[in-house]
Amino acid sequence: MKNKVFEILDSLKIGYQNYEHEPVFTCADCKWVDIPGQRVKSLLIRNKKWTNFYMIVLEDDKKLETNKIREIFDDSKMSFFEEELMMQKVWLKPGSVSPFALINNTDKDIKVVFDKTLKWIQIWFHPLQNDNTVVLQMDDVEKFLEHLGFEYTYGEL
DSSP states (O other), rough: HHHHHHHHHHHHTOEEEEEEEEESSSSSGGGTTTOEEEEEEEEEEEEETOOOOOEEEEEEOOOOHHHHHHHHHTOEEEEOOHHHHHHHEEEEEEEETSSSGGGGGGOEEEEEEEEEEGGTSSEEEEESSSSEEEEEEHHHHHHHHHHTTTTEEEEEE
């Protein structure tokens, strides 16, 4: 699956570095990994009615306040995706989710929100598997999402 990510990055002429490592399942598991750039976490949340879906990307040590997402999108109470919904929407289990997972969201019904602190920096994500980490510039992440047809926004999270 990760090859699909690399194929798209290469076709868009996006520069990146790929690091192979032992599988990691949480941001805490990555603390030992010596990789340049900002470590981030990607969280999938939904509204109470199960009608709106969001991917929230923020620094790994920052706590998400769902009220801020509610303010950004003027939406109802929020909850994290259940594993079954995650499999349905992005075909991945927890521990491997990143904006690259949107390759698998054929409904294109997940809105992406990046913490505004990430706007101009180098960040890293798993390329659909948690035994690799890809480092790239934030503007290249934007280019990747635009290629897939996803809108994104930045907010104060």
